[in-house]
Amino acid sequence: MLPQDTIVALATPPGAGAIAIIRISGLQALEIASKVFRSVSGKDILKQKTHTLHLGTIAEGNTVYDQVLLSLFKGPNSYTGENTVELSCHGSVYIQQQIIQLLLRKGCRMANAGEFTLRAFLNGKLDLSQAEAVADLIASDNEASHQVAMQQMRGGFSNEIARLREELLNFASLIELELDFAEEDVEFADRTQFNDLINRIEFVLKRLIDSFSVGNVIKNGIPVAIVGEPNVGKSTLLNALLNEERAIVSDIAGTTRDTIEDELVINGIGFRFIDTAGIRETQDVVEGIGIKKTFEKIAQAQVVIYLCPLAADENTVSSIKNETGKIKNQYPQKALIIVANKMDLYTEAQRNLLTDEIPELLFISAKTGSGVEELTDKLLSFVNTGALRNNETIVTNTRHYDALLKALEEIQKVRFGLTSGISADLMAIDIRQALYYFGEITGQVTNDELLGNIFANFCIGK
Known part of the structure; x- marks a missing residue:
């Protein structure tokens, strides 16, 4: 049943600003607005055309609340499909409240x-997936989303x-028609064409x-965990990626005792970087809790950046292989990037040793920024944005994903049924x-x- 009442809400973010927009929609939107709006030209807004703007004041009796710009949209040619009025008033919180309270009284x-x-x-202005996309659009915080x-x-x-x-x-209609003529044993649905359709749908x-x-x-x-032993430059790398002093950096091992998170958009894709406590044996209770959280963040991340210890000898190489092997074995689905930080402190022999033993290793200097761009390119390589560039349809909604999985199961x-020749009535159930x-x-x-x-997750006013 379509709603019959008229609703009002603030359509702009709450708080003071230059301009605020108050939205009214419903059967009585124009009539209620006409009771409180006085046009400077003396026009009656009830007689005005849709999609027009009118300057005037909001008043009740001798009390004038504000000078506003009224936008008029008559249904069905409006966002809601109903009569809609938007009042652009000054952004004082007091003015917003007074006008909304006045409209509630009216x-x-x-x-x-x-x-x-x-x-x-x-009102048929949007289908459900389009309506959900409105919420996604409001929440989008990068170019890709x-x-x-x-x-x-x-x-x-x-x-x-x-x-x-x-x-x-x-085709379902033709299958159902066959059921009505079951005794005549006729086929209205061409099984070859139907099979082609099923292939295409699948x-x-x-x-x-x-x-x-x-x-x-x-x-x-994409959540990215930065892990490694204490004092290998994890916090410095986080600061270099974010281009700000987000994490405390010192020469004291164990400075980072809790996870620090921040977000960065790289080429339109959002990444959430997590600086973790250094992994080592410790008797410090607080640091131990931080190390425990490190492993929790590794489990939650989609990409793990492992920073190697500075020393570069056979023992170090063995340690790196051992630690990264544990991550690969425990989390085989996660992308792993092995990084040697403080590249300027490595000798040529040390660099060659590490490169020979760990060919995928990246050398960077988080302090100077050298090699950081190569690291961000590596991160972007894990995201398949080809579909985005080709303007293909991309599913982002879990509800849609679940419905598609169930639809695929029924199509299969x-x-x-088509290949095994089951009866039309059983096949009709799956269709x-x-x-x-x-x-x-x-x-x-x-x-x-x-x-x-679905709509409980929207902001009020939208």
Whole structure:
């Protein structure tokens, strides 16, 4: 059931600023706004065209609260699909509160989190995946996540799913028709064409599912743990990567006793660097807790940067291989970068020894910045952004990923039914389930609990 009441909320971040925008949407939006808005030209906003701007004041009786610019959008040609008014007022917190309280007295109610976008979905202005992309767009903090959110909000992902669903629905209708004429033993659905469609759907679903690993990285960033023995330059490296003095650096082993985290965007991809306590045997209780956290952060990270101890002899090489081998054996799925810091302190013989024994090793100087760019290039090489450059659809939403996995499972059941020649009525059940999971993504199949969970994560005013 479509909502009938009129809602209001602050659409800009709370707090003082130059300008604040108060948004009103609903059946009575224009009427309520007309009760408090006085145009400087004397125009009645109820008689004005949609998508027009009007200068005036917000007042009640003899009390004038502010001079504002009123933006008028008549439904269905608005974001929500309803009559919508936006009041651009001065950014005083007092003014914001006074105008909102006035609108509440005139018949509005405060909007819930995400309610404007929920109404856009209910009024058919956006499908569910596009509505979710709005939240992702607001939360985007780097170029890559912004680009993916924009592509999804424009309907790139939902259009691809809708096309597959429509084609599958057409064949499903023919299969269902066969059930009505079961006694005549006729086939309305061409099995060869149907098999081709199933192949194509399966291919697209697998591609979308595979894209989630990249999409998750783009949306949430890549956690990178910087590990190694005490005093090898982990904190200096973190500072060099961030280009600021984020971590305390000293010659005293064990200076870092807790993990320090910060984020950096490299070529549009977010990385979350974690400087950890040096790994060594210690009797210090606090330092021991820090070392325990180091191993916890290694488990959580997707990339591990291991900084080698400074000495470069046979024993050091053996130690490096032993420590990095433990990481590889315990976490075989994690990318590991082995780095020799303080490169200016190595002799040529020492460099040759390390390079011969550990060919993948990178030499850097975190203090001077030499080699740091090569390290960041190495980090970027772990991210497959080819799909992003080619403007392919990338899945970033866990709910979509789960629905795609379930849809693929049902499509594979349909394929088995086609090859094994099972009856149309059993195959129709699997097709219906696949259609159900497609519909879950775009919102053609939904329920109040699902909508509540999705839009509760939005900010109020959007």
